[in-house]
Amino acid sequence: MARVLGLLMSGRKHGFTSGLLEAALEGAASVTGVEVETVQVNRLAIDPCHSCFSCIRRETHDCVQKDAMGADGELMGRLTQANGWIIADPVHMWGPSATCHLFIERCYPFLWSGTLSGMPFMSVSCASNQGMQRLANEIICKWAFTFGLRYVGGVPVHTTYLAAARQHVGELGRRLGEAAIEDARERRPVSDQQRFLDYLDKPWSALEPYLQNLTNGTMTYEGSLIAQGLASFGRPEARALLEEARAPFQQALEHFHAGNQTAATELLVRASALWTHATWREFLEEEVIGTRVPGAYRPIEGGQQEAPRSQS
Ligand SMILES: Cc1cc2nc3c(=O)[nH]c(=O)nc-3n(C[C@H](O)[C@H](O)[C@H](O)COP(=O)(O)O)c2cc1C
Incomplete structure (x- = not known):
C-alpha cells in the first residue's frame, strides 16, 4: 500500500x-x-x-x-x-x-x-x-x-x-x-548532482539563481562571494575549501555564458557544495551550530568531504 x-x-x-x-x-x-x-x-x-x-x-x-x-x-x-x-x-x-x-x-x-x-x-x-x-x-x-x-x-x-x-x-x-x-x-x-539536473526543466531551476547568488548579481568571478571570501575568511580550513571551489566555479560560469547548462550545473554542484562547507566552517560550526556538516547535506562529490582541521 x-x-x-x-x-x-x-x-x-x-x-x-x-x-x-x-x-x-x-x-x-x-x-x-x-x-x-x-x-x-x-x-x-x-x-x-x-x-x-x-x-x-x-x-x-x-x-x-x-x-x-x-x-x-x-x-x-x-x-x-x-x-x-x-x-x-x-x-x-x-x-x-x-x-x-x-x-x-x-x-x-x-x-x-x-x-x-x-x-x-x-x-x-x-x-x-x-x-x-x-x-x-x-x-x-x-x-x-x-x-x-x-x-x-x-x-x-x-x-x-x-x-x-x-x-x-x-x-x-x-x-x-x-x-x-x-x-x-x-x-x-537522488544524488546532489541529479537533483540539480532534474530541476533544470522545472518551474524553478537552481542554476541561474545560484550563479546570481554566488556572483552577487555580477555573473563574474571577480564580483563573486568566493573571491570576496578568499580575501576576508579567517579560518585556514574554510579558505582551503574556497580555494578548491574557485576553479569549478569559474568553469561553471564559463559554461553558463556559453549556453552549456548541463556542464555548468555539474560544475556548480561541486563549487556550491564546497562553498556551503566553507561558510559552515567560517561562520557556523563553532559559534552557532556546534557540529560538523551532517553527511546527507551537500556532500562534496569526487573530493574530500571536509578540509583537515587547523591545529590552532
Ligand atoms: C491574506 C490573503 C492574501 C491574498 N492574496 C492574494 C493574492 O496575492 N493574489 C490573489 O489572486 N488572491 C489572493 N488572495 C485570495 C486567495 O488567493 C483566495 O482565497 C484563493 O482563491 C484561495 O482559495 P480559498 O481561500 O478558497 O482556499 C488572498 C487571500 C488572503 C486571505
Missing part, C-alpha cells in the same frame, strides 16, 4: 484550494494500491522554527519543539510515513501562504536526515484575485528542490479557469499516485 498525504494550507476547509486538493487526491486514489489522507495544516498549532539547531546536532535529526511538527507532534509521523505529498496552497500576498512557508520552514530537520530525498511531490497554487499563482508555484518548486523531492509537477491555478484546472490537477494526482506506488516499493534518493 502506498500513502499519499494531502496538505491543505488554506483556512477554508471547503474553498477553491480544497476543491483542487480533492481533485488531486481523487486522481491519486484512482491508482490501485494508493490510500489518501488530508491534513488541514492551517488549523494545526505550529510555531516558527526557534533556530536552536538541535535538529542538526541530534543524531536522529528530529525537532525538539513541542507542537504539531515536533518529533512527537501529530504531523511528523504522517509526513515521514507518506510515499507522496500534495501541497495545496492559496496564493497570499503574491506568493505562497504564510502557513505553507511555516510548514516548509519546520521541515528543516529533513535537510539533515535526507528523509525526503526522492519522495514524489506535487503542488497546487490557487489564486482568485490579482493572481501571481505562477510566482507562488515557482517558490514552492524551489522549496521542493531544497529537499530533493521528486517533482511530479506544480499547477498554478487562477479560478478563472477552475474547471480545466481541476481536470489537470486530477491527472497530475494520478501520476503522483503511480510514483507513490514505486516509492512504496523502494525509495530512490
Whole structure:
C-alpha cells in the first residue's frame, strides 16, 4: 500500500484550494494500491522554527519543539510515513501562504536526515484575485528542490479557469499516485548532482539563481562571494575549501555564458557544495551550530568531504 498525504494550507476547509486538493487526491486514489489522507495544516498549532539547531546536532535529526511538527507532534509521523505529498496552497500576498512557508520552514530537520530525498511531490497554487499563482508555484518548486523531492509537477491555478484546472490537477494526482506506488516499493534518493539536473526543466531551476547568488548579481568571478571570501575568511580550513571551489566555479560560469547548462550545473554542484562547507566552517560550526556538516547535506562529490582541521 502506498500513502499519499494531502496538505491543505488554506483556512477554508471547503474553498477553491480544497476543491483542487480533492481533485488531486481523487486522481491519486484512482491508482490501485494508493490510500489518501488530508491534513488541514492551517488549523494545526505550529510555531516558527526557534533556530536552536538541535535538529542538526541530534543524531536522529528530529525537532525538539513541542507542537504539531515536533518529533512527537501529530504531523511528523504522517509526513515521514507518506510515499507522496500534495501541497495545496492559496496564493497570499503574491506568493505562497504564510502557513505553507511555516510548514516548509519546520521541515528543516529533513535537510539533515535526507528523509525526503526522492519522495514524489506535487503542488497546487490557487489564486482568485490579482493572481501571481505562477510566482507562488515557482517558490514552492524551489522549496521542493531544497529537499530533493521528486517533482511530479506544480499547477498554478487562477479560478478563472477552475474547471480545466481541476481536470489537470486530477491527472497530475494520478501520476503522483503511480510514483507513490514505486516509492512504496523502494525509495530512490537522488544524488546532489541529479537533483540539480532534474530541476533544470522545472518551474524553478537552481542554476541561474545560484550563479546570481554566488556572483552577487555580477555573473563574474571577480564580483563573486568566493573571491570576496578568499580575501576576508579567517579560518585556514574554510579558505582551503574556497580555494578548491574557485576553479569549478569559474568553469561553471564559463559554461553558463556559453549556453552549456548541463556542464555548468555539474560544475556548480561541486563549487556550491564546497562553498556551503566553507561558510559552515567560517561562520557556523563553532559559534552557532556546534557540529560538523551532517553527511546527507551537500556532500562534496569526487573530493574530500571536509578540509583537515587547523591545529590552532
Ligand atoms: C491574506 C490573503 C492574501 C491574498 N492574496 C492574494 C493574492 O496575492 N493574489 C490573489 O489572486 N488572491 C489572493 N488572495 C485570495 C486567495 O488567493 C483566495 O482565497 C484563493 O482563491 C484561495 O482559495 P480559498 O481561500 O478558497 O482556499 C488572498 C487571500 C488572503 C486571505
